[in-house]
Amino acid sequence: MQVRFGYVAMSVIVQNASPSKTMTATNFSKLQDREAAIRKLERIAEENIHNTLRLLRHNRAHGIEVFRFSSRLIPLIGHELLAGWDPYPVLAGPFAELGAYVREHGMRVSFHPDHFTVLSTPRKEVLDSSIADLNRHVRMLEAMGLDTRAKSNIHIGGTYGNKPSARERFVRHFGLLGDEVRQRLTLENDDKTFNAAETLSVCEEVGVPMVLDVHHHAVNNDGESAESLWPRIAATWDGPNGSGLAPKIHVSSPKSEADPRGHADYVEAGPLHHFLQSIAASTPRLDVMIEAKRKDDALMKLVEELSGLDGVKRSGEAAVELGG
């Protein structure tokens, strides 16, 4: 099994390369000259996109081929203060350059719209803004010229005290999305609400790939092991929306006993090693997204540590090989 590793949005190694610079709405509305304020937002967005490209160059230098973009590349987009604003004339060039780099080096990239995007919601206004947010993520990927292998990963959402009806709403709302959005979605199990088995059943029903978060699974399950669910999870990547991609998992380690759901600075190699060994024979390729405070530093340390363990062979600066 070939395993690649990636990390989320920002580097702790490359300095002054934030892809998430912003301006507060309060500050925006304080500016007298709206046109000048909008130009400032556009400059921040260009800087965020350029810093993302710098991160990808850093990744390439370290053999890292998997990466999650920040969802805050364009500050305040979608806010009512910016109604009617179209930043794309200015950002088309920078986005295209970023996407070209991704394609040129065969990188796997994704977004993870944050928890304000909730398709299980019973509130129409929340559903509308969620759909608008998903559409905006697709728009960015299209501006980068990336095909449907570039995904947006989301959770199913809240349960509102009635999980079956929340599930039913999710499926119904999913059907309202445009093809271009649905083809780019993946669903991830949650640490509080929809667990891995429940998320998997939704993925199978609506035909989207599932991202297994092994840490979320450890703190939210009905007693079944991740290994026992894996064959079905892996199979969701064989469907039409899997687009020939390797299955993807998220890994992180508990912050502490007092806060088992929080993310620690680094990722412990032991539990991951155990999981990888259990699926290696049946899974030719796997991509692992590291969700740790120490970002790319944690990635390199994890790959280093894994490489010293049973049956693991290092096959690159940010890749290992197991079994077979």
Add this chain to the structure above:
DNA sequence: ACCTGTCAAGTCTGG
């Protein structure tokens, strides 16, 4: 240079 309170967005819990 460094510290603290605040920030677009949602949901859940407890009052």
Add this chain to the structure above:
DNA sequence: CCAGACTTGACAGGT
């Protein structure tokens, strides 16, 4: 019905 917690990086305003 409403306030606060949750969680995160970064701003804003202070020292």
